[in-house]
Structure formats: C-alpha cells, structure tokens
Amino acid sequence: MNSFSGRTVLITGAGSGMGRSHAQLFGERGAHVIVHDVNAASVAETVDAITSHGGKATAMVADIRDLPAFRTALASAIIPAGDPDILVNNAGVGGRRLLVEDIDENTWDDFMAVHVRGAFFATQAVLPAMKAKRYGRIVNISSQWGLAGSPSASHYAGAKAALIGYTKGWAKEFAPFGITVNSVAPGYIKTPMTIHSQRSPEVYAERIKPIPIGRGGEPIDISYAVAWLASDEAAFVTGHVLNASGGEVI
Numbered sequence: 001m002n003s004f005s006g007r008t009v010l011i012t013g014a015g016s017g018m019g020r021s022h023a024q025l026f027g028e029r030g031a032h033v034i035v036h037d038v039n040a041a042s043v044a045e046t047v048d049a050i051t052s053h054g055g056k057a058t059a060m061v062a063d064i065r066d067l068p069a070f071r072t073a074l075a076s077a078i079i080p081a082g083d084p085d086i087l088v089n090n091a092g093v094g095g096r097r098l099l100v101e102d103i104d105e106n107t108w109d110d111f112m113a114v115h116v117r118g119a120f121f122a123t124q125a126v127l128p129a130m131k132a133k134r135y136g137r138i139v140n141i142s143s144q145w146g147l148a149g150s151p152s153a154s155h156y157a158g159a160k161a162a163l164i165g166y167t168k169g170w171a172k173e174f175a176p177f178g179i180t181v182n183s184v185a186p187g188y189i190k191t192p193m194t195i196h197s198q199r200s201p202e203v204y205a206e207r208i209k210p211i212p213i214g215r216g217g218e219p220i221d222i223s224y225a226v227a228w229l230a231s232d233e234a235a236f237v238t239g240h241v242l243n244a245s246g247g248e249v250i
C-alpha cells in the first residue's frame with residue numbers, strides 16, 4: 001500500500017462521488033487533502049469524513065469556472081496544507097444526452113469551462129510550486145467516452161478527450177521537472193452523476209449489460225487507480241491513459 005505521508009493533495013470536485021472517495025483514500029494513506037468543491041456543505045462533509053478518522057484535510061470552496069475565486073481559495077488553503085505535491089483534476093458535470101443540434105452555447109461553454117478550462121488553470125495554479133520542488137503528480141480524470149466517443153454526448157466526450165490531450169502534452173512539458181501527468185478514463189461508475197441509471201434494478205441491469213465484468217464501477221475502483229498513478233511506484237509512468245471501464249471500452 002502506498003503511503004502519502006508528508007504529501008499534500010488537491011482534489012477538485014471532492015464534495016461528491018469519486019472526488020470524495022479519492023479524498024478519503026488519500027486521507028487514510030497519510031496525505032493532507034485540500035478538499036475543493038463549489039458546494040460548501042459537501043466540502044464540509046468530505047473534510048469531516050477524513051478528519052473524523054484521524055486524517056488531515058483543509059476545505060477549499062470555489063467555483064472552478066471563476067478563476068480569481070479559485071486562486072484566492074487555493075492561496076488560503078495552502079497556508080495550513082502546504083503547496084500541493086499531487087493534483088487530481090476531477091471536478092466535472094454530467095447531464096442529459098443531447099444531439100449536436102440540441103446543444104446550445106451555454107451548455108457547451110459550461111462543459112468546457114468546468115472540465116477543460118478548469119483543469120487547465122487548476123494545473124497552472126499548482127505548477128510553479130511543483131517545479132520549484134522538482135516533484136509533482138497530476139492525474140486528469142477523463143472518461144471512457146473521451147477515448148471512444150459517445151453518440152448524443154459529444155459536448156461531454158469532446159471535453160474529456162481534451163483532458164487526454166493535456167495529459168500527453170503536459171507529460172512531455174513537465175517531465176524535466178520531476179512531474180508526471182497521467183489520466184484515468186473511468187467507465188460507468190455509481191455516483192450522483194449517474195443516479196438516473198440507478199433508479200431501479202431494471203434500469204441498472206440494462207446499463208451494465210455492455211460491461212464484461214458484469215457490474216458498474218464503485219468510486220473506490222477509480223480511487224485505487226488514481227492513488228497508484230499519484231504514488232512513487234508510478235515514477236516512470238507519464239502520459240498514460242488508464243482505462244478503468246470493466247471492459248466496456250477496450
């Protein structure tokens with residue numbers, strides 16, 4: 001088991017679903033976790049879930065689309081937590097399936113602002129300190145749809161594909177500074193984002209039919225992948241996209 005003792009990890013969108021699961025795992029393994037989300041109540045719940053088990057966590061509330069607010073909140077969070085050694089770009093929005101002709105400008109802008117612009121500027125915010133330390137781990141949360149494409153969700157799939165592009169470019173750009181950059185591409189995971197497919201056993205059974213492993217993923221399935229990529233054991237792995245989809249996309 002990897003220890004993150006002495007490390008600080010910033011997880012965006014850590015108030016819910018997989019982000020909360022990642023935060024709890026890093027907290028259990030000794031990291032000081034900066035718990036970021038736009039939702040203050042859910043940030044407080046994640047912080048409490050870590051600290052009530054003896055872990056270290058600092059709250060960071062900001063809309064990732066509002067860069068001045070994000071930077072100000074990060075500046076406050078690093079006072080107790082220290083500069084992040086690890087960044088998990090996890091914040092995301094899901095939503096209805098839409099055909100291209102039904103995607104309006106606001107919806108398109110919002111998906112790009114949270115997933116693509118958000119991850120870019122969160123990375124820019126932590127990069128100078130990582131470069132100065134000559135150590136860093138960045139994990140971008142993409143999606144199986146970023147790898148394989150998705151009919152009627154191209155606004156989502158396109159944003160997730162952009163994160164794979166960042167992963168490969170940043171891996172090359174940051175490697176001389178001891179910073180690795182990797183991506184995890186989850187398949188179908190049971191979180192609030194996918195709640196519509198969990199509303200009845202019949203709907204759930206239909207959704208998992210194309211998954212060869214025969215079940216939907218749990219948030220912790222993805223947290224273990226993120227933790228390994230963020231660990232010292234993965235020091236020679238950079239620019240990789242780890243497909244964690246139970247075989248749905250290969």
Ligand SMILES: NC(=O)c1ccc[n+]([C@@H]2O[C@H](COP(=O)([O-])OP(=O)(O)OC[C@H]3O[C@@H](n4cnc5c(N)ncnc54)[C@H](O)[C@@H]3O)[C@@H](O)[C@H]2O)c1
Pocket residue numbers: 012013014015016017018019036037038039042062063064065090091092093094114141142143144185186187188189190191192193194
């Ligand atoms: N659930 C799946 O099947 C699945 C599959 C592949 C990839 N993903 C990706 O995994 C990541 C986590 O998703 P999840 O399933 O845990 O969903 P979730 O809805 O439970 O969590 C997403 C979190 O991001 C936060 N967030 C959204 N907009 C924000 C903003 N503007 N500023 C700050 N925080 C914001 C939300 O408040 C929420 O806490 C997302 O990037 C998602 O696209 C999910």
